[in-house]
Amino acid sequence: MKINVQSDLQHLAQDAFSAGGALAGIGSLAKETLGDRVYGELRALLMAGKLAPGEKLSLRKVAEAIDVSMMPVREAVNRLAADGALEVLPGRAVRVPIMSLGQFHELTRIRLVLEGFAAEEAARNASEADIVAMAEAEHVFRAAAEADPPKSTEAVTANHQLHATLYRAAGMPTLFEMIERLWLRAGPVINLDMRNDVERLKGGSAVQAHAALLAALRVRDGAGARRAIEADISAAAAHIARTGGLADD
Amino acid sequence: MKINVQSDLQHLAQDAFSAGGALAGIGSLAKETLGDRVYGELRALLMAGKLAPGEKLSLRKVAEAIDVSMMPVREAVNRLAADGALEVLPGRAVRVPIMSLGQFHELTRIRLVLEGFAAEEAARNASEADIVAMAEAEHVFRAAAEADPPKSTEAVTANHQLHATLYRAAGMPTLFEMIERLWLRAGPVINLDMRNDVERLKGGSAVQAHAALLAALRVRDGAGARRAIEADISAAAAHIARTGGLADD
DNA sequence: GCACTCTAACTGTGATCACAGATCACGACA
DNA sequence: TGTCGTGATCTGTGATCACAGTTAGAGTGC
Incomplete structure (x- = not known):
């Protein structure tokens, strides 16, 4: 497991090198620090569920894997700990x-409230381009x-891209960040589950919810968009609660 | 201004010394690191509105003021930056x-959703002791x-104690943390305003909302508790939007 | 063969130093 | 007197070292 982590880290380190160059051109013109880069890499790892719950990290190992000193890793880990995405015992x-x-139940209830609210706002404020981007993401998701x-x-x-586009379309940056933080927490659980139990994807509850979401957005039906997102979250959460192997506590 | 900040920091450093000792006995048995202590002090400063928006901090000055090296301050500032309570340009x-x-408007809308939800939950789950504690806080608030x-x-x-007790009574720790983070962001604006415009306190809208809140809690009226909190937040926000001197942007 | 002890390696925390970029005040020139 | 340049100072970032506490494994005793 440890070995997998390190290989993942090294892999991402290479990816981030090119991706960083691309982002430097597109994104904010402010030069990012090494700490920001490490933060982004660990964040992507967590969001994708590449790091399993309970897995231990070593500042020195991570630093060596992505070829920086311990300092930027310390900063990144501290920020992720503040987000609740990592835990410093x-x-x-x-x-x-x-x-x-x-x-997990609490997280799900908060997600229902916050993401439902964002979906309702997005129905009001989403541009045509937003809806097109979401339709494309939905297409890719269904095909996969x-x-x-x-x-x-x-x-x-x-799936993440679809949801992120929706929430960003709400036009509330702070709300978007808060939701992303929730996803970061849930990522290890949700995506680990999705990868381990791919059959769930074929069930179609997600595909169905996404279709209902897009239909609601196209007619600017805020309540409908909220219901669709709530159905999506609830279905996924119910499945994970059954098979996710979460601690009873 | 800078001088005030430093004196505030020194003041809090002394307070935290005794408070830390008290907390060590009451709170978590795990020994807190220096970084945690600095985080708590800066957090308290922000929450109380002792640090004005736009005010600049220096890691070295803060470190010197509370007599630690730069490292714990760096950690604390990074965590606060992750919370959105500070900004590293x-x-x-x-x-x-x-x-x-x-x-500020976005923040207020999120607060309405999140704190309204928490109030509704609290109406269901609050213990008698919680309600008593809130009544006491309300009494202190009104007297002051x-x-x-x-x-x-x-x-x-x-005021903070009253709200914090309410949200904690919802029995959702993650939700509580998220709300606290919002307060941390709003703290400099809200409390700076409260201190500068004490007349607002006498207006009574807050006192009125608090009374309605307690009445609703006593009869376990979730919808009523939500309405009371929403009224409290809305009234305060409307006042600050008028007189808070916020940037137009 | 099993349990225990002790040591060596490893952990995050904190301090100190080096460095490049930003800032600001002082001084020179127009 | 006004404006621009310039260097001393201060900024956060990153690296390196020291340290105490934890952990895991090898060795020893039963």
Whole structure:
């Protein structure tokens, strides 16, 4: 497991090198620090579920894997810990938090409120370009989910892109950040599940919810968009609560 | 201004020394790091509105003021920046974020959703002890607000305690943390306003909302509790939007 | 063969130093 | 007197070292 982590980190380090160059051109003109880069890489790893709950990280190992000193890693880990995406135990150890069933339920209820609100706002404010982008993401997601065998990684990415585009379209940056933070917490659980249980993708509840969402958005039906998102979240959460192997606590 | 900040920091450093000792006995048995202590002090400063929006901080000055090295301050500032409570500008500067009117409106809308939800949950789950604690906080708040001259600092503290007790009573720790983070962002604006415009306290809209809240809680009226909190937030936000001196952007 | 002890390696935390970029005040020139 | 340049100072970032506490594994005793 540790070995997998390191290989993942090295892999992402290379990706981030090129991706960083691309982002430097597109994104903010402000030069990003090394700490920002490490933060982004660890964040992507967590969001994609590449780091399993309970998995321990070592600042030195991570630093060596992506070829920087310990300092930027410390900064990144501290920020992720502030986000609740990592946990720094008093006993000199940092790990991916282990979520209990109760915590997962709470997270789901908050997601219903916050993402439902964002969906309703997005129905009012989304541009045509936003809706087109979401339709494309939905198309990619469905293709990946219905492939045989399902392309789980692509499905996870497309699913996130679909949701992120929706929430960004609400036009409330702070709300978007808060939701992203929730996804960061849920990522290890949700995506680990999606990858381990690809059959769920073929069930179609997600595809169905996404279709209903797009239909609602096209007629600016805020309540309908909220219902669609709530159905999507609830279905996924119910499945994970059953099979996610969460601690009883 | 800078001088005030430093004196505030030194003041809090002394307070935190004794408070830390008390907390060590009451709170988590895990020994807190220096970084945690600095984080708590800066957080308290921000929450109380002692640091004005736009005010610049210096890692070295803060470190010297509370007599630690730069490292714990770096960690604390990074965590606060992740919370959105501080801002690290690319151009080697860290400051309290300046909130625009639009950002404040967004923050208020999110607060209405999140704190309204928490109030509704609290109405279901609050214990008698919780309600008693809130009644006491309300009493302290009213006394401080109606005194002549109004004791603004005490009022701010009591107000926060009242709300915090309510949200904690919802029994959703993650939700509570998210709300606290919102307060941390709004703190510099809200409390700076409360201190500068103590007359608002005498207006009674807050006192009125608090009374309605307690009445609703006592009969487990979730919808009523939500309405009371929404009224409290809306009234305060409307006042600040008028007189808070927020940037137009 | 099993349990225990002790040590060596490893952990995050904190301090200190080096460095490049930003800032600001002082001084020179027009 | 006004404006521009310039260098001393201060900024956050990153690296390196020291340290105490934890952990895991090898060795020893039963």
